[in-house]
Amino acid sequence: MLLPRILAPVxxxxxxxxxxxxxxxxVLDALRIANGTSAPPALSFVRHASHQAQGRANGAKDGxxxxxxAKKSGGEYVIPGNIIFRQRGxxxxxxxxxxxxxxxxxxxxxxxxxxxxxxxxKHPKRQYIGVALDKDDALPYPRNAARKRRLNxxxxxxxxxxxxxxxxxxxxxxxxxxxxxxxxxxxxxxxxNPKDEPRGLVIGKGYAYRMANWDIGxxxxxxxxxxxxxxxxxxxxxxxxxxxxxxxxxxxxxLRNAGKKSPKPKPRQQRQR
Amino acid sequence: MASVKPSIxxxxxxxxxxxxxxxxxxxxxxxxxxxxxxREELQTQPTTAPPPPQSATKPAAAITDEKxxxxxxxxxxxWGELDPEKVDWKRDERRLxxxxxxxxxxxxxxxxxxxxxxxxxxxxIAFEELPYQCxxxxxxxxMGDRQEKLNDIQTQSLRIKNLMDQDPAVSGGPKAKExxxxxxxxxxxxxxxxxxxxxxxxxxxxxxxxGDMNKPIYRYLADQKWRKYKRLVLEQRISQFNIVPDLLxxxxxxxxxxLGFGRKDIAPGDYVDSATSxxxxxxxxxxxxxxxxxxxxxxxxxDVPVPEKDSFTNRCHFIASNIAIxxxxxxxxxxxxxxxxxxxxxxxxRKIALPWEAPWAHKGAPYHRLAIFVLEQKDAKALNIAEVExxxxxxxxxxxxVDKYKLKPIGASLFRTRxxxxxxxxxxxxxxxxxxxxxxxxxxxxxxxxxRRTERMR
Numbered sequence: 001m002l003l004p005r006i007l008a009p010v011x012x013x014x015x016x017x018x019x020x021x022x023x024x025x026x027v028l029d030a031l032r033i034a035n036g037t038s039a040p041p042a043l044s045f046v047r048h049a050s051h052q053a054q055g056r057a058n059g060a061k062d063g064x065x066x067x068x069x070a071k072k073s074g075g076e077y078v079i080p081g082n083i084i085f086r087q088r089g090x091x092x093x094x095x096x097x098x099x100x101x102x103x104x105x106x107x108x109x110x111x112x113x114x115x116x117x118x119x120x121x122k123h124p125k126r127q128y129i130g131v132a133l134d135k136d137d138a139l140p141y142p143r144n145a146a147r148k149r150r151l152n153x154x155x156x157x158x159x160x161x162x163x164x165x166x167x168x169x170x171x172x173x174x175x176x177x178x179x180x181x182x183x184x185x186x187x188x189x190x191x192x193n194p195k196d197e198p199r200g201l202v203i204g205k206g207y208a209y210r211m212a213n214w215d216i217g218x219x220x221x222x223x224x225x226x227x228x229x230x231x232x233x234x235x236x237x238x239x240x241x242x243x244x245x246x247x248x249x250x251x252x253x254x255l256r257n258a259g260k261k262s263p264k265p266k267p268r269q270q271r272q273r
Numbered sequence: 274m275a276s277v278k279p280s281i282x283x284x285x286x287x288x289x290x291x292x293x294x295x296x297x298x299x300x301x302x303x304x305x306x307x308x309x310x311x312r313e314e315l316q317t318q319p320t321t322a323p324p325p326p327q328s329a330t331k332p333a334a335a336i337t338d339e340k341x342x343x344x345x346x347x348x349x350x351x352w353g354e355l356d357p358e359k360v361d362w363k364r365d366e367r368r369l370x371x372x373x374x375x376x377x378x379x380x381x382x383x384x385x386x387x388x389x390x391x392x393x394x395x396x397x398i399a400f401e402e403l404p405y406q407c408x409x410x411x412x413x414x415x416m417g418d419r420q421e422k423l424n425d426i427q428t429q430s431l432r433i434k435n436l437m438d439q440d441p442a443v444s445g446g447p448k449a450k451e452x453x454x455x456x457x458x459x460x461x462x463x464x465x466x467x468x469x470x471x472x473x474x475x476x477x478x479x480x481x482x483x484g485d486m487n488k489p490i491y492r493y494l495a496d497q498k499w500r501k502y503k504r505l506v507l508e509q510r511i512s513q514f515n516i517v518p519d520l521l522x523x524x525x526x527x528x529x530x531x532l533g534f535g536r537k538d539i540a541p542g543d544y545v546d547s548a549t550s551x552x553x554x555x556x557x558x559x560x561x562x563x564x565x566x567x568x569x570x571x572x573x574x575x576d577v578p579v580p581e582k583d584s585f586t587n588r589c590h591f592i593a594s595n596i597a598i599x600x601x602x603x604x605x606x607x608x609x610x611x612x613x614x615x616x617x618x619x620x621x622x623r624k625i626a627l628p629w630e631a632p633w634a635h636k637g638a639p640y641h642r643l644a645i646f647v648l649e650q651k652d653a654k655a656l657n658i659a660e661v662e663x664x665x666x667x668x669x670x671x672x673x674x675v676d677k678y679k680l681k682p683i684g685a686s687l688f689r690t691r692x693x694x695x696x697x698x699x700x701x702x703x704x705x706x707x708x709x710x711x712x713x714x715x716x717x718x719x720x721x722x723x724x725r726r727t728e729r730m731r
Contacts, residue, residue: 079718111718144522147515148584153713155580158636233348 074116078108084129095119095128096139110150115139345372361385378481400474415471422468429461466493486600487563496561499529507685510541516644516687519575520587520671528684530647531557544640545688548695551631551702553591556605558598558647558684565599567650569661569680570607573671574632576641578713589669590643592627594656626661631703632690637713640691646671648680 072084085092085106094100095117097110108114112131119128119140130139133148141148201209220227231237355369357377361384366377377384390397398404401412436454441447469475469490476494478484484491507526511517517524532539533556534549560566572591579586596605607629614623634641650656656678664674675682697709 077721079721082721144518146519151578151580151583151585152716153578153580153638154716155578155635155711156714158710158712231348233351 072114074114076114077111078114078131079111080109081107083107084114084131091127092116092129093123093126095130096141097131097133098129110152113137359384359388359391361388376482378483379477400477412473418471419468422464426461426464426468429457429464433457433461462489465489486559486603489563492561492563492600495529495559499559499561503529507541510687511685514542514642514687516575516642516685520573520644521646521675521682522672524646524682524685526682526684527561528647529557529559529561530645530684530686531559532645532686532688533557539686539688541686541688543688545632545690546695547631547633547690547693547699550643550688550690551699553607553611553629554645555607556645556647556686557603558605559603560598560600560683563600565597565602565653566683567594567653567655568596568598568605568683569594569648569650569656569678570596570605571646571648571671571674572629572643573646573669574641574643576639577667578635578638580713586667587669587671589627589664589666589671590630590632591625592661592664593625594650594658594661595624621658623658626658627664627666630666631699633696633700633703633705633708634691635708635711635713636692636696638692640689642687642689644685644687646682647684648675648678649683651679651681 066086066088068086068088070085072078072082078084083101083105084098087104087106090104092106094106095115097108097112098106099109101107106129108131110131110133112133113135115130115132115138117128117130117139118126121143122128122140128139132139133150137148200211200215202212204210228237349368349372352365352368352372355365355373357369357373357375358379360366360369360377361381366381369375369377403409433454436444436450436457439450441450444450444453466489470493475484475490479491479494484494486492486495504526507530511524511526532541532554534545534552534554537549539545539554556570558568570591570593571589574588574590575585577586577588591607593607593610596610598605607625610624611628614625617623632641632643661678674680700706700709
């Protein structure tokens with residue numbers, strides 16, 4: 001808003017100077033004259049505060065310390081989960097047997113001895129924190145050698161008394177089928193393999209007792225069900241089967257709809273006039 | 274087949290009229306295909322060795338011969354003739370694969386068009402003679418380019434011949450001569466590829482899987498295709514599963530290795546059911562350089578737990594040596610090789626040094642990586658099987674094995690195995706009954722000694 005009014009004299013002086021072709025050193029003088037001669041602007045210029053000067057505007061930058069930095073020094077013994085370095089951003093990267101936490105802190109995934117090192121073959125500029133498995137190991141490990149790893153496990157005998165494991169048979173009174181493996185038309189020669197014997201109920205993945213799928217598949221065999229052999233390409237049998245299925249579906253639908261009230265057509269209301 | 278879509282009918286009509294006019298003109302037409310025989314001669318000459326002789330181990334052809342011996346059921350015979358070039362129904366494709374064991378060729382759209390035109394008894398037009406002006410102009414241009422390349426090949430081979438006849442003293446010493454010859458041969462090979470790379474027939478044949486791997490152009494195309502995806506995946510798996518520092522110092526795969534158990538194909542790194550991997554795998558090794566090679570196949574388990582030492586070790590599951598492969602002979606049917614071995618009386622003629630041991634893992638133990646390496650034998654010389662048989666299984670050192678027999682890894686693949694339902698049976702049959710009821714559990718980690726607060730403050 002103000003700008004055009006202020007600039008008006010300047011523009012005038014410029015035009016003036018272009019007419020007169022005054023030397024460059026006198027341009028400012030010309031400006032000054034132009035300003036002086038023009039009518040003084042009726043503006044009372046007030047400077048309002050644009051910057052908070054009081055309170056916590058300028059101070060209080062120094063909050064509480066965040067306790068960043070190294071928590072374990074080089075050569076110190078750590079166990080998995082120990083935080084080695086706390087940082088904002090990624091000044092240090094996790095190397096051997098270390099990982100980043102969710103705030104870029106570096107923590108150990110193996111027990112061993114902390115090493116601060118660089119690995120130019122991995123990255124030319126990064127600095128790494130690693131955990132050496134043995135006290136006198138130097139990091140990084142040589143590139144082409146097999147990795148040093150720990151098993152961190154112990155071998156124990158499986159406790160055969162507890163039956164709670166997945167996949168183990170549980171004998172209950174809910175045994176399905178006669179379990180004798182009677183001969184059926186489906187498999188003329190029963191397999192002698194002991195793993196094919198029906199195993200009854202078994203704990204599945206969801207901790208629910210159920211029959212194994214292959215066991216369910218043998219139910220017909222155990223019940224001595226006689227089935228006609230399936231001939232691929234027998235369209236007649238296929239048609240009869242599909243017809244039977246369709247008819248059964250129709251029956252079912254009827255039964256389902258039997259309980260429901262059939263929607264009655266609403267009596268049309270007569271307009272009374 | 275009675276209904277023919279209008280578009281095809283139009284095409285037929287168009288073909289007829291165009292062909293008539295061209296024959297009326299009597300313009301002499303030469304197509305790329307006209308010089309096919311000459312080209313094939315030229316292709317095979319400079320780079321490829323003569324086609325490999327049929328080896329003693331019967332290749333894939335023998336397997337296919339056995340199949341028809343089994344009688345096809347009656348309902349299958351009812352399906353009639355199924356032409357892989359012309360089946361265009363999904364059902365027929367399925368039947369073709371099921372009965373004849375052959376895959377349909379090309380796209381279904383192409384097969385449908387071929388089928389319809391044959392049903393209409395339409396005139397068959399060779400691909401090169403399709404009556405489109407732009408197409409023919411483009412072919413003419415490509416043909417000119419090809420002729421240029423052929424001339425270049427001739428001059429280059431002449432130059433090479435001249436240089437070979439030259440006295441090494443004139444050409445700056447024998448070493449410099451060798452270097453020059455090598456670079457000239459490289460350029461010649463490049464020209465051979467360039468001469469055919471733009472031929473649409475070559476492209477079509479390659480895409481239909483009918484390319485002859487004895488010709489450099491098809492090997493080149495197959496190599497490019499492999500490098501574009503499969504090799505990248507393999508490289509990633511090798512590095513992510515740390516196969517490279519753990520088993521070998523480095524590997525540069527140059528051969529495409531396909532792994533499978535029975536019918537099932539295994540992608541690199543897949544978990545394989547222990548019952549599936551009880552039998553030997555089948556390998557398909559496609560090499561992209563000419564010539565026959567003898568290879569050794571080694572399968573190593575890289576994660577055998579050693580609880581006493583709290584670490585891992587390697588175990589060798591299989592070694593077979595002196596297996597011949599070439600670009601056109603890719604299959605390594607290990608099961609068949611095993612059968613042949615049992616029949617041969619001479620122990621030196623055997624190929625399997627360490628028979629297959631089914632991969633197994635303890636319950637609760639971390640997964641086992643089983644890496645399969647195809648190692649090229651130096652100068653295609655046979656290894657002494659009696660010596661290879663002495664290789665120990667447990668604490669197997671693959672790096673040492675490779676160094677000792679001067680082998681060069683050319684291909685690799687891997688799969689994983691872990692405890693599953695069928696593992697106890699597999700282990701029992703492998704004679705490891707005492708290991709079935711061993712379970713691995715995590716070790717408790719001792720916490721760091723606790724320091725009291727006052728102690729810490731000091």
